């Protein structure tokens with residue numbers, strides 16, 4: 001247990017996250033649950049990937065980690081602090097998180113030069129005007145950009161170049177973890193591959209910890225050593241990437257793998273496939289009245305019974 005505490009950078013324990021939305025017909029609000037009973041952890045030095053279709057709750061999970069949304073229930077432990085609670089140490093912890101979002105043009109101030117964009121987190125961290133020139137030049141060369149980019153504005157760069165700048169900024173404050181929110185989805189295929197290799201090289205050479213979310217299983221399986229699959233806010237399968245890719249257990253994971261390989265896709269007919277965890281799963285299709293999936297642990301794999309779907 002003690003070993004887990006020191007190795008883990010992030011842990012979600014049965015987290016529920018909801019949004020207040022206006023009622024469809026009538027006055028008042030209701031809560032739309034976007035993330036349901038979510039549990040996972042990210043160890044130091046690993047890449048954990050969450051895959052799910054649009055609207056499955058991936059960005060909501062990241063927003064909760066950086067403290068934009070508070071969960072309704074559950075614990076979000078970041079660097080041993082429960083950031084879902086009011087804790088004076090929370091701000092310090094959140095400063096140690098790097099963030100790379102989907103669209104680099106939305107992520108930066110268009111009026112700032114690249115040098116100042118990368119400088120921003122360093123200034124906040126150190127709270128003084130130390131000369132950071134060397135650090136900035138090292139970061140820019142790490143991300144494979146020439147030095148003259150530092151004096152340019154975002155509109156003078158391509159999407160791929162600007163995403164490299166955003167990555168440099170995310171790494172500037174020596175983060176304990178970098179959150180990658182669909183980091184390549186706004187880029188063309190060639191640039192996408194270049195950025196993925198850059199992220200992989202940086203992770204392997206500097207031992208960075210990433211939490212990556214994407215709808216694209218190919219992107220996640222390329223970078224992550226462990227994968228979690230989400231459907232409508234539920235984590236339905238989790239395990240080491242190679243095991244999941246070789247032997248997916250949940251039908252939705254099979255569907256994702258087939259579609260990523262451009263195989264013919266057939267709608268999942270859950271009632272016609274026997275749940276492999278039936279022998280130990282109490283929620284059998286015909287008799288199940290539960291709305292929550294039963295999670296079964298099999299070695300390093302976790303899989304949800306799909307009778308609830």
Ligand SMILES: Nc1ncnc2c1ncn2[C@@H]1O[C@H](COP(=O)(O)OP(=O)(O)OP(=O)(O)O)[C@@H](O)[C@H]1O
Nearest residue numbers: 019021034052053054055056057058059060061215
């Ligand atoms: N501010 C909000 N208010 C109400 N509902 C929201 C809000 N933000 C997200 N949602 C809803 O929560 C669910 C999860 O959204 P989220 O953005 O986390 O999904 P996602 O998996 O990141 O999707 P995408 O890949 O399209 O970004 C969706 O149904 C979405 O409509």
